[in-house]
Amino acid sequence: MGFFAKEKIRHDEEVQDPTQETAPSYTYAQNDGHIEYDDDLHVPCPPHTTERKLVTKIDLHVLPFLCILYLLAFLDRVNISNANIFGLSKELDLERDSRYNNALVIFFVPYILFEIPSNLILKKLRPHVWLSLCMFGFGLVTMLQGFVQNYEGLLTTRFFLGVFETGMFPGCFYLIGMWYRRHEAQRRYTFFFSSTTLAGAFGGLLASAIGKMDGMKGYRGWRWIFILEGVLTVLVSIAFFFLIPDFPEDVKWLTTEERAYVQARLRVDQGRSALERRITFQDVRNVFKDPKIFAGGFMYFGLIVPAYGYAYFSPGIIQSYGYSRIQTQLHSVPPWAAAFVFAMIVAYISDKIRHRFAFTIICISICIVGFGILIAVHDNTKLQYGALFLVAIGAYSAMPIIVCWFNMNLGGHHRRSVGSAWQVAFGNIGGIIAVYAFMQKDAPKYITGYSICIAFVILSGLSCLIYFILVSYQNRKRNKMGADLGLTEHEKTEMGDNSPDYRYLL
Template identity: 65%
Template sequence: MSELKHPSDEEDTKYPAAGKVAVGGDAARHYDSAPGSEEVVCPPHTTDRRITTKIDAYIIPFVSVLYLMAFLDRVNIGNARAFGLEEELHMGGVEYNTALTIFFVPYIVFEIPSNILLKHFTPRVWLSICCIGFGSVTVFQGLVQNYSGLLATRFFLGAFECVLFPGCFYLIGSWYRRAEAQKRFSLFFSSTSLAGAFGGLLASAIGKMDHIRNYRGWRWIFLLEGCFTVLLGVIFLFTFPSFPEQATWLRDDEREYVKARLRASQGASGAERKIKLRDVKDVMSDYKIWLGGFMYFGLIVPAYSYAYFAPTIIQSYKYDPITTQLRSVPPWAVSFGFSMIVAILSDWAKHRFSFIIGSICIAISGFAVLLSVHDNLQVQYAALFLTCMGTYSAMPVIVCWFNMNLGGHHRRAIGSAWQIGFGNIGGIIATYSFVKGDAPFYRKGYAICLSFICLSVLSCFAYAAAITWENKKRSKQVHDLNLTEAQKLDLGDLNPEFRYML
């Protein structure tokens, strides 16, 4: 796993063990401080860098491994397809596409309720229970005897997995300041790339178990990966981290310092406050929340199209099942490295918008090549790298950008769940974008992906314009600095002192 960068040694010298983390100043104001905020004093026995390193060690490995397994259990049906899934279950027409689609029904419906339950039960309990749940469903998926059984397991897989993505982003956003969050968001999100690469390697190995104990290779993929996920969920039930307010692995003064620096960056968290129906209504009345959903929605279509159909597309290049799995690995691996480079540069520049647009342009170029070139396998395979790199590097920046512009626990819980839930409607579109009848060129599927990427670009420009206008408007206003903490908490990022990050 890539090493995360922290404040430099020079910064530690500038702010020694008993030093202070300056959060004021015009240069940082848009990103990590509210106007007039005071300096936050670091405990004398440590430094800001060491505390950040400690948080990284406790948070990032857990959420990354959890989502790696979730994404692997979600998309391994694409690997299973290459090892006889459709033949043994007598599937034809668009039945495979329907099996993919039904996963997204509970995934979309239960996002916001799941995030509310996450806050109620704590991430350690709720995310671990869901991990055990989707691992068990994956095992049952390997035991189904007919198409109806496959549909049932895919539905419950979506029900258990729906909390993980917005829940983990919500958890990460509750620990890190805005200007340091992108590397962590991208490392977590890049678990999808690692899962895609690992899934291809694992499927090529497990596929060799075909017909052992009278089980086809596709069943062994589900059974072995599902059993490992259940074991992981049991371990997480005792070890998974929670919110800063519940972190027993931090000393009292360290915990207070973390909470103070987060308040300086994002405002009061409101972790102790319950989310009410009125909060949902208030959050959803903000048009910027809807734009955040469309930004993500536009990229979900190409993202899931690639995740579910890359093995099918590669197999159309006349490779055997084992070679198909192995050929699916390099684009995912390159995507992981590129995504982390984009994240590091984005945090360094304290800027998101340009990195999103640049990454999306790479994805557009890849799909344009796939749409127009059909007689050169090397060029077509290279285009798969571009689509995977561009899409999977832009998505975590979009989610981080939107999430870190949401102030307070209640707005972040609702807003992040909405963005992921609404965005995953695109997953339904993706599942019907590549059908057997369009093989081997899949022109319709590539055209659909390009169209939705353009929708994401337009939404990103609209969101950037909206927050730029909002920041300028607030800069000209006379701020009511006499607001009580409760009033600021109710306003969240609508607080006049809040500044949106571009």
């Protein structure tokens, strides 16, 4: 069956009461060294509904709002590249001493430092409070970017943009992971993550329209991009205070029976969440004793470099092919749209066959081919433009698989909240590298930038291989060891995915 063997869990005993405090015991069937598990949870579904209807209800209450939230967050983060096409650098004198690159990189300083604290605050305050508050903050700062008068003002606003956006990505991934079973998660993670590709496409279309407002009320077109997109985010954040979902244990739009069932189905798949327990410093220390945590960080780190390199510099690269400012914005849309479609197809297949590793390698290989063409070809703009499709498709399809694979293999609130934030925080160091990989002096060929991107994509692929080996080894070890080690259910809950009951998705 190879890599594509389906995972199947058989339960020794039927769960008669979905509100019971102990998780069911598991037995694991081997098939060519791979775990298999059954969809039949033996957990009674609440009356007047089915599991499919309940999952659809969850989808409608969770995904749309988080997707819109992150679409606006990513749009407000990278719209500086669209603004730059309309004269940002020229008016604020950013064309000397790498000032434009500095303005990009200062965003990542608070964005990296505050990822883990943000997830801890999210758990304490509840998601709808913390995420909507952060959304209001980065919307306001984006709007203020439209009024800056100098380089120093731009640096200040970019720094605070990083402060308020720090919790968006890991917080949303953490929240999604607490709603879905592992074999359901990839399509949801990818749909959420693809908000970035939709933001890229939407940003190009929006910028091409807003850019025509150049000179209106005395403001240049690039200022209107920041002002209007910032105002939109602020208005949406106010509504989202009432719309962003909390954890399954807290929401009011599920009945008592539905909440109990959702918690039971997640407990069967992932073990108990331990939401009720406060996360301690010892919990954080224990997470970092696990070598898989570091492999997960490098998987994401390697792809952040090409992802941000593309997001920040593709408009400039496309403009170098001879397009006007408006044509450049419009030509930036198709690669993002293609990346969205491809990522969703890959996610659907990945969930169906319940496998992650092979798909990361396939997408990473596509990305490498794209950069290889960009390095080798400099006199064929159609082929170069086509290579940008491969870069966007490869990078933005592999990233959600990597994040979902890693996050959904973390058991319990305390390990997932810390681990997910760590992966994103460490990975975003790559954003700093991406910013300085593409320097104006290297335009239009950008050989150095493309070469750096290939190297980091390969690093991501090797890290995926190491992570695959580690989780495969742990599964085989636990199969031989068995689950009956005299541990109480409380002790297993505290161990999270380190519990002998737990099996990792490959």
